[in-house]
Amino acid sequence: MMTATSTTIPYTTSNPPTLRTRRDDVSAVPGALHSEWIKLSSLRANRAVLALTPMIGGLIAWALASSSTGSDLTASELLIFPLPLVAMLATVTGILMFTSEAQHGTLAATLIARPARWVIVTAKAVMAVTVGLVLGTTAMLSGFAGALLGGVELGDSSAIASRAGWALLYISLAALIGLGVGMIARHSAGAITGLLMWSFVIESLLAPALPDGVVHFLPFSAGYRLLAAGPDFDPPVTIVHELARPQYALIFGGYAVISLAIGTLLLYRRDTN
Amino acid sequence: MISVSGLTKQYGDRTAVDDLTLNIAAGRVTGFVGPNGAGKSTTMRMMVGLTRPDAGEVRYDGVRYTDLSSPARMVGAVLDARCMHPGRSARNHLRALAATSCLPSDRVEQVLADVGLDTAADQRAGGFSLGMRQRLALAGALLGDPQILLLDEPSNGLDPDGIRWLRNHLSAFADRGGTVFVSSHLIGELSLFADDLIVVGGGKLLAADTVQGIAARQAVTVVVETPQPAELVRVLTAANIPVDVDGDHLVIRGSTKAAVSELAFEHGIRINELSESSPSLEDSLLDMTSGSAEFSPA
Numbered sequence: 001m002m003t004a005t006s007t008t009i010p011y012t013t014s015n016p017p018t019l020r021t022r023r024d025d026v027s028a029v030p031g032a033l034h035s036e037w038i039k040l041s042s043l044r045a046n047r048a049v050l051a052l053t054p055m056i057g058g059l060i061a062w063a064l065a066s067s068s069t070g071s072d073l074t075a076s077e078l079l080i081f082p083l084p085l086v087a088m089l090a091t092v093t094g095i096l097m098f099t100s101e102a103q104h105g106t107l108a109a110t111l112i113a114r115p116a117r118w119v120i121v122t123a124k125a126v127m128a129v130t131v132g133l134v135l136g137t138t139a140m141l142s143g144f145a146g147a148l149l150g151g152v153e154l155g156d157s158s159a160i161a162s163r164a165g166w167a168l169l170y171i172s173l174a175a176l177i178g179l180g181v182g183m184i185a186r187h188s189a190g191a192i193t194g195l196l197m198w199s200f201v202i203e204s205l206l207a208p209a210l211p212d213g214v215v216h217f218l219p220f221s222a223g224y225r226l227l228a229a230g231p232d233f234d235p236p237v238t239i240v241h242e243l244a245r246p247q248y249a250l251i252f253g254g255y256a257v258i259s260l261a262i263g264t265l266l267l268y269r270r271d272t273n
Numbered sequence: 274m275i276s277v278s279g280l281t282k283q284y285g286d287r288t289a290v291d292d293l294t295l296n297i298a299a300g301r302v303t304g305f306v307g308p309n310g311a312g313k314s315t316t317m318r319m320m321v322g323l324t325r326p327d328a329g330e331v332r333y334d335g336v337r338y339t340d341l342s343s344p345a346r347m348v349g350a351v352l353d354a355r356c357m358h359p360g361r362s363a364r365n366h367l368r369a370l371a372a373t374s375c376l377p378s379d380r381v382e383q384v385l386a387d388v389g390l391d392t393a394a395d396q397r398a399g400g401f402s403l404g405m406r407q408r409l410a411l412a413g414a415l416l417g418d419p420q421i422l423l424l425d426e427p428s429n430g431l432d433p434d435g436i437r438w439l440r441n442h443l444s445a446f447a448d449r450g451g452t453v454f455v456s457s458h459l460i461g462e463l464s465l466f467a468d469d470l471i472v473v474g475g476g477k478l479l480a481a482d483t484v485q486g487i488a489a490r491q492a493v494t495v496v497v498e499t500p501q502p503a504e505l506v507r508v509l510t511a512a513n514i515p516v517d518v519d520g521d522h523l524v525i526r527g528s529t530k531a532a533v534s535e536l537a538f539e540h541g542i543r544i545n546e547l548s549e550s551s552p553s554l555e556d557s558l559l560d561m562t563s564g565s566a567e568f569s570p571a
Contacts, residue, residue, distance in 0.1 A: 017334050017342070020340050035369045039358075104357065104359070105353055106366075108353065109413060111323060112321045269325075271325060
C-alpha cells in the first residue's frame with residue numbers, strides 16, 4: 001500500500017552553480033566506467049555469455065582436435081579456433097551496451113547525469129575492450145584445454161603468446177565495432193542482424209567476386225587475418241596473404257575507429273528520447 | 274532561478290516550441306500545463322540537454338545545463354518513468370546512475386528509503402508497477418540532492434494513494450527551499466500544491482501567473498431568474514454589462530451578485546432567484562487553451 005513517507009532527504013543548499021571544466025569531465029571517467037561495469041554485470045544475459053564462452057571454446061577445440069587425426073594441428077594452434085564465434089558474442093555485447101540503453105530509455109538518464117557525451121563513449125569503449133579481452137582469454141584458455149583433451153600435441157608453445165596477443169586485439173576491435181554500429185543504429189535487432197548479415201553473408205558472397213586487393217579491405221576479412229596461426233594456416237576465409245598482420249590490424253582497427261567516431265558524432269547531434 | 278529565453282524547436286513543418294520565454298522562480302512549485310502536443314515534454318527535454326533547440330536557451334542561475342559542473346546536484350529530472358532496463362534491479366539502476374554522476378553510493382540506500390522502495394530494491398524493474406517505476410524514477414532524480422526537480426507528468430499511472438504520496442513529497446521538497454517544475458494534465462491535482470502556473474498551447478506561452486491569478490482570469494458568472502427579463506436586460510445593457518438570455522434565466526458575466534441586485538432594486542425589477550458562480554481553475558485553463566488543443570472532441 002502506498003503511504004506518505006517521512007522525507008529524510010538532506011536539506012538543499014543554494015550554492016551558485018559552478019561551470020564544467022575539462023578537468024571535471026576527465027575526473028568523471030572512472031565513475032562512468034564503474035557505471036558501465038554495474039550495467040554490464042547486473043544483467044543475466046551478459047553473465048550467460050560469460051558462462052557460455054568457455055563451453056563454446058572448449059567444445060569447438062575439443063571437437064576439432066578429436067576429428068583431426070592425421071593433420072598436424074596442435075593445441076597451441078587450435079586454441080584460437082573458437083575466436084571467430086566468440087568474437088561475434090563480443091560484437092553483440094558491444095552492440096547491446098548502447099542499443100539496450102537507447103531502447104529502454106536509460107540513455108536519457110545517463111546523458112542527464114553526465115551531459116559530456118565523450119565521457120560516456122570513453123567508458124563504453126573501455127568496457128567493450130574489456131569484454132573482448134575477458135571473452136577472448138576465456139575462449140582461448142578453454143580452447144587450449146579442449147584441444148589437449150581432444151588428444152592433439154601441445155605444439156610450439158613459444159608462438160602462443162604472439163598468437164594470443166593478435167587474437168585478443170581481433171576480439172577487442174570486434175567488440176568496439178559492435179559498440180560503434182550500435183551507436184549508429186540505436187536499435188538492437190537492426191544492428192545485430194545487419195552486422196551478422198554483413199560478416200557471414202555479404203562479405204562471404206562479395207569475397208570471391210572482388211579482386212584480392214579489395215577483399216583485404218573488407219572489415220571482417222581483414223579481422224580474420226589477425227587469427228592466422230602460422231605461415232601454413234588457412235584462416236576461416238581462405239584468401240591469399242598479401243598484407244602483414246599489423247596492416248590487417250590497422251584496417252580492422254580503422255573500421256572500429258570510424259564506426260565509433262560516427263556513433264559519437266551522432267550522439268552529439270541527435271536528440272535523445 | 275530558471276530562465277528560458279526564446280526557446281524554439283521545429284520538427285519538419287511543425288513548431289513544437291515557439292519562441293518560449295519564461296522564468297521559473299526559485300523555491301516555488303511551478304505547474305506546467307497545456308493540452309497534448311503543447312510542447313511541454315519537448316521543452317523539458319531541451320531544459321536538460323536531451324533535445325537541441327533550434328533557437329534560444331535555458332539557464333540555471335545563469336548557467337546552461339550542459340555547462341553545469343555537477344548537474345545532478347543542481348537538477349533532478351524525471352522525464353519518463355518507463356526509462357529503466359527491465360532486467361536490472363532498482364538498486365543496480367540507481368547504483369549505475371550514482372556512479373555516472375560521481376555521487377557516493379550511500380545515497381542509493383537513502384533515496385530508496387525516501388521513496389519507500391527499500392524493500393523492493395533487489396527486485397527487477399521489469400516486474401514493477403507503473404507507480405513503483407515512478408517512485409524509482411523520482412529516487413534517481415533525488416540522488417544528487419538537487420536544488421531543482423523537473424518532472425514530466427509524474428502522476429501518470431499512480432493510484433490516488435500514490436498521487437497523494439507524490440504531492441506530499443514534492444510539497445516537502447519545496448518547503449525545504451527546493452524548486453519544483455512539474456508538468457501535469459491533472460489540473461485539479463496541480464492546483465492543490467502548485468504556487469505558480471505556466472500555461473502553454475501550440476508551443477507558445479499563453480499565461481504565467483500564480484494559481485489564484487490564473488483562476489481569476491475568467492469572470493464571475495451571475496445567474497438571475499426574473500419574471501421581467503426584458504426590463505432587466507435593458508437595464509443591464511444600459512449599464513454596459515453583457516448579458517445572455519437562457520429561457521427565464523439571464524446569465525451575466527463581468528459583474529457581481531451585489532451589483533445586479535442593486536440595479537434591479539433601483540429599477541423596481543422583481544428577482545426570484547440570484548446566484549453567483551466562480552469559475553474553476555480547470556475552466557480557466559480550458560478556456561485559455563481551447564484554441565490550441567492538438568485533438569479536440571467532436
